[in-house]
Amino acid sequence: MLINRIFSGNDAVYGLTEKAVNDAVQANGADKAVGFPHTAYCLPCYYAVTGVKIKTLGELKEALGVVKSLMNREETLDNALMSGVATALCAEFIEALKYLDGAEPYQEPCYGHLADSIIRELGVPLVTGDIPGVAVILGSAPTAQEGVDLIKSYQAQGILVTLVGGIIDQAQELGLKMGYNLRIVPLGKDVTSVIHVVSVALRAALIFGNVTPGDAASLISYTAERVPAFVNAFKPVDDVVLAAGAGAIKLGFPVISNETENIEEVPGALIACPNVADFNKVSLEARNIKIKITKVDIPVAFASAFEGEIIRRKDMRVEFDGSRVDCVELVQTKTMDEVEDHKITVVGPEIDTFEPGSKHSLAYLVEVAGKKMQPDFEPVIERKFHNYINCIEGVYHTGQRDMFRIRISNEAYEAGFRAKHFGEVLYTQVKNEFEAVVDKCQVTIFTDPAECTRMRHEVGIPTFDKRDARLETLTDESVDVYYSCILCQAFSPSHVCVVTPERLGLCGAVSWLDAKATNELDPNGPCQVITKERPIDENLGSYEDVDEAVQKFSQGALEHVTLYSIMQDPMTSCGCFECICGIEPFSNGVVIANREYAGMTPLGMTFSEMASMTGGGVQTPGFMGHGKHFISSKKFMKAEGGIERIVWMPKELKDTVAERLNKTAKELYGIDNFTDMIGDETVATDPEVLVAFLTEHNHPALSMDPMM
Ligand code: SF4
Ligand code: NI
Ligand code: NI
Incomplete structure (x- = not known):
C-alpha cells in the first residue's frame, strides 16, 4: 500500500517532468543552457548522485532515461526509496527549468535555489552545534498559529528552518519575520522547491565530505551520518509528497507527519505524530539532535537564531555608536578577591531616561578571575561579545573594542529590556563558555558619558595598544608550539588545520590564541598542541612534528603538510574557508576570491567554481582555502615568494585588507601602496587585460619564477 502510493507519486512527477523537459527542448532547442545560479555543481543533486554534469536541455532530456532506470516497480521497500530519489531528481529538473535564460523565478520572501557560498558559511555553525539541525517543514499546518509556533520552537533552538508550500502563507499571515539571517528560509510554494534544501545536503557531501560525485552509497551514508536534517510534513500527505518523503528517508532524514490515516509507519523513518505541538520533540529524538539550552534571565528571548537579526533605524529605541561617542567593551583579568561573582552594576542612568531614537555612550567592563585565567584569553573572550549580544532578541551589535554599535529595538525595550540586562547576558555566557578558566565574573555597565570617556x-x-603590541611579537618563530584544529571533521572527516600565530584557521574564526584557549578550556577537545622541535625545511614550513600530527589527526589520510607552500603538500581545506586563492598562469601570480564575491575572476571561474577545486580535506596543489586575515601575513605562500604573488582580488576584499597588506609589502619588499598594483573586477576579469594592467603598474609577480 505505502509502496504503491510512492510508486504512483513518483510516476506522476516523472510524467510531469518528462512533459516539461520535452516542451522546453521544443521551445528552446537542445543546446540551450540549463543550470542554477551561484553553484559549481550544475544540477547539484543529479551530479552528486550520478557524477554527470547536466549543462544543456539536450543533456537534461537524456538524463530522464537515467532517472527512469531508478524506477523499478517490483514491490520492495528499497525500490520505493529509490523511487523517492527519482522523484527528487525530477523535482530538480522542474526547478532548473524555472531558471532558464537567467530568470529569477523566486520573489520575496521565497529563496528557491541556495548558493554554494551559503553552504560554506553553514560549515562552522553546524560543526560547533550553533546550528544543531535543519528542519524542512512542508505543507499547511492545521492552523496558522500551530505552524508558526512550530517554526518558532525550532528557531529558539537555533535550528535552521526551511519552509515549503502553504506554511509560507501561514507564516506571512501572522506577520512572522523570515529570512536566512533569522534562520527561517521559505524555499517556495510548489512542492518541487523542497529540492533546494536537498541540494544543500548533497552539496555539503561534495564540498566538505570529499564524496566522489556518482558514488551514491558514500553520498547516502554522508547525509545520513553527518547532515542533521529532518522533515515535518503536514497532512494531507498525498502520493507526490509521500514519494518526495521517500527520497528524504533514503538520505537518512526522518519524516514526521500528523497524517495518521492513509499512512503506515516505518520505524525511525516515517513517524506518525497526531499532535503538531509534539513535532519538535519527536523530530529531535528521531534525528538524535541535542540542544544546548542557555537560560539567561532577561525579558526577551536569547537564541543563536537571533544572531543575524537587523534592527532598522525606525525600529530602534536607542543606539550606542562607538564611531560618534565614546564606547568600549573590555575584559580584564583580576585576582580572586577583586571579583564578586555575578555582581552586576550600572553606572549612570538607565535607558528609560533616554529620548526615543537617540544616540548614547556605552561601556561594559567584564572582570574575570580564575586560577587558570591568562591575559592572553582576554581578547578571546571579548571577541565573543559580538555573538552574545546579537543573540538577544531585538538587540543588534556590530564591530568590536571601542568601535562597536548597538541598537535596542522598540519591541525589546517595551518587553522590559534595559542596560543592566547586558550584564546578565555577558555574565551568563562568559561563565558558561569559559567555565574552565573563569571562576568568578562581575560586570559593570557604564551609561554615564563621562565614565564612558574615561573607560x-x-x-x-591602553589595553588594546598593549595587546596589539603583544600580537606583533607573536610570530611563528617566537612561539614554542602550534595547534591543530579538527572541529570541521564533523563534516570533513580527514581535514586538519594547523594553526600558527601567522596563519589562522581557514574559516577565519580560529587564531593561534583562540586555539590555545580552546586547548586550555578542553584539553581533549579539537585543538591539540603540535610541537615544532624537528624542522625539515624552514622555507616551506615543514616539520616532522607537524607531519606526525596531521597523520595522526587525519587518521592516516595525510602524510606531509607544509605551512607556507601552496604547491608542495599544501594544507587541506574543509570547505568553509573565507577565501580561496588559485594560480593565475599568465602572470605567475595568484588570484584570491572571497566568499561574498559573486562575480567572475580572471581564472574564468567564480568563487564557487574555484572553491569546488579543493575541499573535503584533500590536498590540491595550486589551490588553497584560507582566512581573510592570512592575506597580509608574512607567511602567505612564503615558499613561492609571498604576497608579491597576489595579482588580483575583488575590490571590496582589497579595501578590507589594504592597510595591513600594504604594511607587510613595505616591510618585506619596500613596496609602497602595493594594493594599487593589484587588479580587481573594476580593472579586469580576464587574464589579458589583467596582465596589461600588471605590466603598466610594474607588478613584481611578472618577473618572478614560474610557479609550475
Ligand atoms: Fe574548521 Fe580549521 Fe576553522 Fe578549526 S580552524 S573550525 S578545522 S576551518
Ligand atoms: Ni573620545
Ligand atoms: Ni570547516
Whole structure:
C-alpha cells in the first residue's frame, strides 16, 4: 500500500517532468543552457548522485532515461526509496527549468535555489552545534498559529528552518519575520522547491565530505551520518509528497507527519505524530539532535537564531555608536578577591531616561578571575561579545573594542529590556563558555558619558595598544608550539588545520590564541598542541612534528603538510574557508576570491567554481582555502615568494585588507601602496587585460619564477 502510493507519486512527477523537459527542448532547442545560479555543481543533486554534469536541455532530456532506470516497480521497500530519489531528481529538473535564460523565478520572501557560498558559511555553525539541525517543514499546518509556533520552537533552538508550500502563507499571515539571517528560509510554494534544501545536503557531501560525485552509497551514508536534517510534513500527505518523503528517508532524514490515516509507519523513518505541538520533540529524538539550552534571565528571548537579526533605524529605541561617542567593551583579568561573582552594576542612568531614537555612550567592563585565567584569553573572550549580544532578541551589535554599535529595538525595550540586562547576558555566557578558566565574573555597565570617556581613553585604548603590541611579537618563530584544529571533521572527516600565530584557521574564526584557549578550556577537545622541535625545511614550513600530527589527526589520510607552500603538500581545506586563492598562469601570480564575491575572476571561474577545486580535506596543489586575515601575513605562500604573488582580488576584499597588506609589502619588499598594483573586477576579469594592467603598474609577480 505505502509502496504503491510512492510508486504512483513518483510516476506522476516523472510524467510531469518528462512533459516539461520535452516542451522546453521544443521551445528552446537542445543546446540551450540549463543550470542554477551561484553553484559549481550544475544540477547539484543529479551530479552528486550520478557524477554527470547536466549543462544543456539536450543533456537534461537524456538524463530522464537515467532517472527512469531508478524506477523499478517490483514491490520492495528499497525500490520505493529509490523511487523517492527519482522523484527528487525530477523535482530538480522542474526547478532548473524555472531558471532558464537567467530568470529569477523566486520573489520575496521565497529563496528557491541556495548558493554554494551559503553552504560554506553553514560549515562552522553546524560543526560547533550553533546550528544543531535543519528542519524542512512542508505543507499547511492545521492552523496558522500551530505552524508558526512550530517554526518558532525550532528557531529558539537555533535550528535552521526551511519552509515549503502553504506554511509560507501561514507564516506571512501572522506577520512572522523570515529570512536566512533569522534562520527561517521559505524555499517556495510548489512542492518541487523542497529540492533546494536537498541540494544543500548533497552539496555539503561534495564540498566538505570529499564524496566522489556518482558514488551514491558514500553520498547516502554522508547525509545520513553527518547532515542533521529532518522533515515535518503536514497532512494531507498525498502520493507526490509521500514519494518526495521517500527520497528524504533514503538520505537518512526522518519524516514526521500528523497524517495518521492513509499512512503506515516505518520505524525511525516515517513517524506518525497526531499532535503538531509534539513535532519538535519527536523530530529531535528521531534525528538524535541535542540542544544546548542557555537560560539567561532577561525579558526577551536569547537564541543563536537571533544572531543575524537587523534592527532598522525606525525600529530602534536607542543606539550606542562607538564611531560618534565614546564606547568600549573590555575584559580584564583580576585576582580572586577583586571579583564578586555575578555582581552586576550600572553606572549612570538607565535607558528609560533616554529620548526615543537617540544616540548614547556605552561601556561594559567584564572582570574575570580564575586560577587558570591568562591575559592572553582576554581578547578571546571579548571577541565573543559580538555573538552574545546579537543573540538577544531585538538587540543588534556590530564591530568590536571601542568601535562597536548597538541598537535596542522598540519591541525589546517595551518587553522590559534595559542596560543592566547586558550584564546578565555577558555574565551568563562568559561563565558558561569559559567555565574552565573563569571562576568568578562581575560586570559593570557604564551609561554615564563621562565614565564612558574615561573607560575608553584611560582603560580600553591602553589595553588594546598593549595587546596589539603583544600580537606583533607573536610570530611563528617566537612561539614554542602550534595547534591543530579538527572541529570541521564533523563534516570533513580527514581535514586538519594547523594553526600558527601567522596563519589562522581557514574559516577565519580560529587564531593561534583562540586555539590555545580552546586547548586550555578542553584539553581533549579539537585543538591539540603540535610541537615544532624537528624542522625539515624552514622555507616551506615543514616539520616532522607537524607531519606526525596531521597523520595522526587525519587518521592516516595525510602524510606531509607544509605551512607556507601552496604547491608542495599544501594544507587541506574543509570547505568553509573565507577565501580561496588559485594560480593565475599568465602572470605567475595568484588570484584570491572571497566568499561574498559573486562575480567572475580572471581564472574564468567564480568563487564557487574555484572553491569546488579543493575541499573535503584533500590536498590540491595550486589551490588553497584560507582566512581573510592570512592575506597580509608574512607567511602567505612564503615558499613561492609571498604576497608579491597576489595579482588580483575583488575590490571590496582589497579595501578590507589594504592597510595591513600594504604594511607587510613595505616591510618585506619596500613596496609602497602595493594594493594599487593589484587588479580587481573594476580593472579586469580576464587574464589579458589583467596582465596589461600588471605590466603598466610594474607588478613584481611578472618577473618572478614560474610557479609550475
Ligand atoms: Fe574548521 Fe580549521 Fe576553522 Fe578549526 S580552524 S573550525 S578545522 S576551518
Ligand atoms: Ni573620545
Ligand atoms: Ni570547516
